[in-house]
Amino acid sequence: MTTTSMLRRVLYWTGGVLALATVLTVAIHLAPVREALGWKPLGVADATGGTSSGWCPFGFGSTDASAKVAITHAPHDPAQPRAHARPALGFTLDATTKADVTAWATAHQIACKATQGGATLECSDVPAALLPSGENKLGLETAWFFFAGGAKLESVQTIRRGADPTTVVAAFDDAQAAVTAQAGAPTVRDGVTDAGDLARGALRQARVEYRFQDYHALMRATNMGAAKGYLLTETYAAVLD
Amino acid sequence: MFMKTALLTAGLVATMGMGCGGDDAPAVGTGPGAKLKCTSSGMNAFDTYGAAAFVAVNEEAVSETLAEVGAHGTTNLGDSFTKIGTGTPPSTADALPAFKGKLAAFLVYAYGGPDSTTYTDGVLYAGKTQDMVAEHTGLNITSAEFDYFIAMIVVPSLLAKGVSMDDVTSCFAPVVTDASFKASIVGH
Numbered sequence: 470m471t472t473t474s475m476l477r478r479v480l481y482w483t484g485g486v487l488a489l490a491t492v493l494t495v496a497i498h499l500a501p502v503r504e505a506l507g508w509k510p511l512g513v514a515d516a517t518g519g520t521s522s523g524w525c526p527f528g529f530g531s532t533d534a535s536a537k538v539a540i541t542h543a544p545h546d547p548a549q550p551r552a553h554a555r556p557a558l559g560f561t562l563d564a565t566t567k568a569d570v571t572a573w574a575t576a577h578q579i580a581c582k583a584t585q586g587g588a589t590l591e592c593s594d595v596p597a598a599l600l601p602s603g604e605n606k607l608g609l610e611t612a613w614f615f616f617a618g619g620a621k622l623e624s625v626q627t628i629r630r631g632a633d634p635t636t637v638v639a640a641f642d643d644a645q646a647a648v649t650a651q652a653g654a655p656t657v658r659d660g661v662t663d664a665g666d667l668a669r670g671a672l673r674q675a676r677v678e679y680r681f682q683d684y685h686a687l688m689r690a691t692n693m694g695a696a697k698g699y700l701l702t703e704t705y706a707a708v709l710d
Numbered sequence: 711m712f713m714k715t716a717l718l719t720a721g722l723v724a725t726m727g728m729g730c731g732g733d734d735a736p737a738v739g740t741g742p743g744a745k746l747k748c749t750s751s752g753m754n755a756f757d758t759y760g761a762a763a764f765v766a767v768n769e770e771a772v773s774e775t776l777a778e779v780g781a782h783g784t785t786n787l788g789d790s791f792t793k794i795g796t797g798t799p800p801s802t803a804d805a806l807p808a809f810k811g812k813l814a815a816f817l818v819y820a821y822g823g824p825d826s827t828t829y830t831d832g833v834l835y836a837g838k839t840q841d842m843v844a845e846h847t848g849l850n851i852t853s854a855e856f857d858y859f860i861a862m863i864v865v866p867s868l869l870a871k872g873v874s875m876d877d878v879t880s881c882f883a884p885v886v887t888d889a890s891f892k893a894s895i896v897g898h
Contacts, residue, residue, distance in 0.1 A: 585783055613785050626782065628858075660875060670879030671887045672865050691861040694887030700861050 545682065545708050552652040552684035557625040557705035558612065559601050562684065565622040570614050590614040595627075602643030607631050607701070617707075624706035630698055634664040637699040638675070641690040644703055645677050648686050656680040660689075667692050667699065683708050739822035741838070742888070746822070748881035750874055754822030755881040761818070763871060765830060768814040770867040772806075778863065786858045790849040799848025811835040812845075820885055842894035849898065856896050860886055 555562040560570065567590065574581045574592055577599055581592035595609035609627045617623035631637040649655060660675040661667045667675060671694035679686040687704045744754050751758040779791050793802040794809050804812060811829035818827045819837030826836045864886065868878050885891060 584785070589783075589785065591785075613782070615782070624781075626785070628854075660869070671883035672860070672878050673875055674861070674865050674869070674878075676866075689861065689866075691865060693857055693861065694883065697857070697887070700857060702858075702862060 545710055546680070547682060549656075549680055549682045550653065552679070552681035554651040555684040555705075555707055556601070556648060556651040557622065557686075558627070558703075559599075560614075560622055560625070562623065562625075562705060562707040563617075563621050566620060567614075567616050567622070570622065588616055590616075597640075600644075601647040602640065605636060605639045605643050607636050607640040617709075622707075624704065626705075627701075627703045629701040631701070632698045634668040634692070634699055637690050637701050638664040638667055640701055641675060641677075641688055644688055644701075648679060648705075652679055652681065652684055652686070671695070681708070683710075739819065739824065741820040741822055741885075742891070743820050743881065743885045744822035746881040746884055749876040749879075755877070756818060756821045756823035758877065758881065759873065761823070761827075763873075764814060764818050764821075764823070766871045767867050767873070768810060768817060770870055771863055772810050772813070774863045774867055775859075786855065786862070788849075788851060788855040790846075790851055790855075793849070801845050801847050801849065807831050808833070808835075812837075812840065816840050816842075821882070842891070843898055846895045847898045851896050851898070853892070853896050856892055 555564075557565075560573075570590055571581070573579075574590075577596070579592050579595055579599075581590050583589065584591050590613070592612045592614070593610070595612055597606050597608040600609070607629050609629055612625060612627045614622060615624045615626075629637070629640060631640070645655065645658075655677045657676070657678040657680075661669075661673050662675070667673050667690060669692075671692055673692045675690045677688050685704075685706045685708050687702075689700075689702050691700045691702075693700050739754065739756060744756075746754050748755060748758045756764065775787065775791055778787055784792065790802075793799070795802065795805040797803040811827075811831060811833055812835050814829050815827040815835035815837035817837075819825055823837070825838035826834055828834045865878060868882060869875070873882065
């Protein structure tokens with residue numbers, strides 16, 4: 470065999486292997502193939518927070534649950550102090566049970582429905598008087614209570630809307646004061662500082678965030694633009710080791 | 711390893727910059743935000759922050775979205791983002807890389823950049839010719855989901871990547887809070 474023919478054979482084999490690899494790489498990213506392999510749509514976890522079973526060197530298919538939580542909630546950071554308490558709207562994370570929340574809702578005639586296979590309780594129109602900062606007049610439009618393993622309260626998320634920036638900022642400040650008094654001082658407070666500043670333009674936002682080793686809370690007040698009012702969101706989450 | 715990563719990143723950003731007409735002259739954009747002026751610069755958002763910042767904000771927003779869906783399921787954002795790459799409805803046919811590229815191209819165009827953008831994957835994506843209604847048809851996005859996406863994903867992503875609050879208000883907000891823009895996305 471001459472050097473030329475050997476070189477040609479090597480090139481043929483190399484080209485063939487590369488072509489086959491390319492075809493396989495493309496094929497395993499097609500939706501029907503991913504489904505057949507049991508992969509979820511590109512990096513999206515399922516509603517229960519679980520992840521897909523497949524693995525892909527390009528980052529498709531599965532996602533890292535801890536990475537997701539680290540973005541939305543603060544990651545577990547041993548360097549941070551532990552919170553004095555882990556409050557969430559008057560409840561205690563990792564202690565309050567679903568039965569406790571259900572009883573509270575029933576006692577105050579708050580409409581709640583179970584979603585996500587019972588892992589979440591979605592409650593509507595919670596009066597301001599029931600909140601730790603009940604002195605302001607802004608109740609919750611919706612509150613979601615998430616339960617870890619179906620038993621203990623893992624996190625709470627809320628949305629409130631208001632037409633008056635003063636009321637929204639007062640609710641923001643009251644919620645912040647309630648958490649500071651129970652858990653400790655906030656880690657970050659930035660964005661706008663008062664109702665006048667919030668009202669100066671669309672998408673202006675105030676943020677306060679608490680990052681403890683075992684607790685994370687985040688509150689945002691946002692100017693949603695003319696005629697859309699102001700949005701106040703709160704998230705309280707237990708950070709698991 | 712670090713050097714390889716840095717070079718690769720620089721190359722990708724440079725590629726995007728070239729695709730965005732990365733000469734020194736300000737881009738002549740025609741998008742709805744092209745004539746808005748950022749408080750910090752007196753120029754539109756694209757000319758103020760440039761292609762690399764738009765890549766960074768786009769990547770941050772997508773990451774935050776996936777994180778939100780991972781943490782809270784469909785509670786706040788609905789199920790539209792869980793359908794990326796499935797093709798059901800047809801507007802979700804794009805896989806995540808193409809979704810990100812198209813999103814970036816639209817944002818670049820909308821805020822005063824060129825009509826199309828070569829994203830970090832090396833693919834040229836059209837921005838100007840995207841039909842927002844068609845892109846969201848079948849997703850049934852609600853007004854509350856749209857508001858949540860803007861307040862909890864878009865604004866924090868802008869701020870996280872160094873856009874000042876005054877610039878968010880002056881040269882970013884008017885596009886996404888415009889009633890007709892919202893109407894092109896919600897309820898289809």
